[in-house]
Amino acid sequence: MTALKFPCTIFQTQNRMDDYSAKDMRCGDLTEAQLKSQYGLVDVSSRVTPYTSIKITPFNQPQSMFYGSRGEGQKITHQQCAAMLFEEFRQLSRLFSVYGPYRHLIEKMITHMQNGNGMPFIDMALDSALKEHILSDNSTENSTRLRLQKAFNIFIDWDNKNYPIKNKDELRKAIAFGKLPKFDRFQDNYNGMGITVHDTWATHITIKSLHIDNDRYRAIVHYKVQDHFGLDVDDISKFKFNQFRFFRIWFVLQRYNQFGFKPFMTNMDATVEITGGRDES
Template identity: 75%
Template sequence: MAALQLPCTIFKTQNWMDDYSARDMRYGDLTEIQLKTHYGLNYISDRADPWTLTKHSAFDNPRSMFCCSMRPAGDKITREQCATILFDEFRMLSRQFSLYGPYRYLIEKMITHMQYRNGAPFRDISLDRALKEQIVRDTSSENSTRLRLDKAFNTFIDWDNKNYPMKNKDDLRKAIAFGKLPKFDRLKDNFNGMGITVHDTWATHITLKTLQIDNERYRAVVHYKVQDHFGLDDDDILKEKFRTFNFFRIWFLLQRYKLFGYKPFMTNMEATVEITGGRHDV
């Protein structure tokens, strides 16, 4: 019976890695008229007006008691100055989504990356750590890809020949496909910074690196490669719950408005986990 040759990629999402044609990777493609009429983005920022390139005051904020009565003309600013003001406000507003924990600083770091790195991919050791924690701490036997792989290994390993049969390779893919891929959509992710930096993910590749079988026990080393897009598409901004926040309005404008066109980027994460079990495990 032919054995599975390792390392072996056992799962890939339908979405591609490095898919720069994805809708949330568009940038600099919308006009002022489109942003105002189709997306309802008339008021963007409490600090600057990107349409007139002027600074804002309390008289301009529609949530202010002083708005719309006496409205002195704001100071004129350049496009570059306006972008700087908007990015500073973007970072400040991000803090409402990252209140505590070791990952709370990541969103500001990623906003700065968008401002200065011209679409270059983003990596950070903290993202790798967050991914590994999410995989290891998921104890749902129904959803956890780690626990579902454990069950598949236990079921399909050829214990007599001490290998995993090639004919059962697709059972590993199915084990993962019927679970829930690691993502950051838990309640706590709304406040610890991971929900706003990553939340859902775009593409995932899972590779079985090694599989050691001895004394009716096995030890598998499994590598997760996960990619997300730090960018917004039309569906994001057209949702009322997002469009009401200046945070998302500023993000969408900086990314999609022709005057700015700051590039979204790929967020890359990797984690290697060890899965162990035995022939007679229940």
């Protein structure tokens, strides 16, 4: 019976890796008129007007009791305006990143958007978060790790000490009918992962090796996950995003044709060990 050779990629999402044509990867493509009329982005920042680069003070805010008493605010350069918007962007991010080892990530990623010119982003904390998510998911229905473990237990050819190639699709199905690791749990709303990643765009899962001996097996499985740090028009059209100044600033910095700061790929990797035995099948 022909044995499956390793390493072997057993699962890939329909969304492909490094898809720079995705809707949330667009930048610098909207005018001031479009941002205001189509998406209601008139009140964007509390510190500066992005369309005129004029600082906002109590004297030029229409809702202020001092409005109009001292004329317009101070005009600053386009670069100073962008810097002020990014600083406010970082400060507002703390509302979504309250505690835990990942709370610093959103500010690092905002700064990467400011200075990285669209280069992919990697960070050991992201890799740790992915691995922790995979290992802590103990749902037999959803966990891709536990579903793979069950498939190994059932379909390994114990007599020949290999995994038959004819059963390869059982490994893919084990993943497809589970739930890929995503940061949409309740705790991710506050630990920094919900705002930095939340959903994911593409996932590849590869079995790096499979060793079978004495009716036991040990599989090394690699998860490669990619997300986009960018907003599309569907995002900003939703009230749950548009109501927050944080997302309004993000969208203007990315999509306004006078800024056009580039979104980027967020890359995560995790390698986990899966073990089991003949008597567990």
